[in-house]
Amino acid sequence: MAIERTISIVKPDAVGKNVIGKIYDRFESNGLKIVAAKMKHLTRDEAEGFYAIHKERPFFGELVEFMMSGPVMIQVLEGENAVAKNREIMGVTNPINADVGTIRKDFADSMSENAVHGSDSLENAQIEINYFFQPEEIFVRTRG
Ligand code: RTP
Ligand code: MG
Numbered sequence: 001m002a003i004e005r006t007i008s009i010v011k012p013d014a015v016g017k018n019v020i021g022k023i024y025d026r027f028e029s030n031g032l033k034i035v036a037a038k039m040k041h042l043t044r045d046e047a048e049g050f051y052a053i054h055k056e057r058p059f060f061g062e063l064v065e066f067m068m069s070g071p072v073m074i075q076v077l078e079g080e081n082a083v084a085k086n087r088e089i090m091g092v093t094n095p096i097n098a099d100v101g102t103i104r105k106d107f108a109d110s111m112s113e114n115a116v117h118g119s120d121s122l123e124n125a126q127i128e129i130n131y132f133f134q135p136e137e138i139f140v141r142t143r144g
Contacts, residue, residue: 004082005035005138007128009117012070014107015039020073023116026089026103027077036076036138042068050131062112074132078141083125086118 010023027034042050047067054060077086091102095114098105108115119125129138 001080003078003080004122004125005076005078005129006083006086006119006122006125007117007132008075008077008086010073010075011113011115011117012066012068012072013109013113014115015073016070017107019107019115023103023107024075027075027086030085030089032077032079032082032085032089033141034075035078035141036133037073038075038132038137039071039073040132041071044068050128059112066112076129076133076138083119083122087120090116090118 008027010020014020014023024034040046044064047064048055051060051063051067054063057063079085089103091098091104091108093104093114094111095104095108096111098108103116104114119128
């Protein structure tokens, strides 16, 4: 399996619940390494641009307002099969349907306010990494 990088965002609901550390633990416990991280309060332009792929969807306005409702933690995760592994750790979009032990099952309240974002393909991961990080903000983990 290839070493990949993916974007993870701890969304405003989960930051508000003070569970950033508990969510980071899920990544680290599952072999994913944090190689970049920043807290940001997204502007409307940033939130709309990030979710531009959904702009025709009925929930777009609500999604943008939610993503602007408080600061988020954005991280680059690195590891074997990182894109799929992160999605697995997150659980499916609607927490009601998410598997036991996933982030969304344990920390999300609804389909709209669902605790985390994760890139859905390697191609989108690269686009999303470039959206939020400069190359020098992503680190080589020299000690493991
Ligand atoms: P994400 O992009 O945030 O990782 O989530 P996802 O792939 O599991 O779901 P996606 O279909 O890409 O939807 C993006 C986000 O939009 C919100 N949403 N609300 N109210 C609704 O019907 C609805 N559907 C989607 C969620 O915050 C979802 O994560
Ligand atoms: Mg998505």
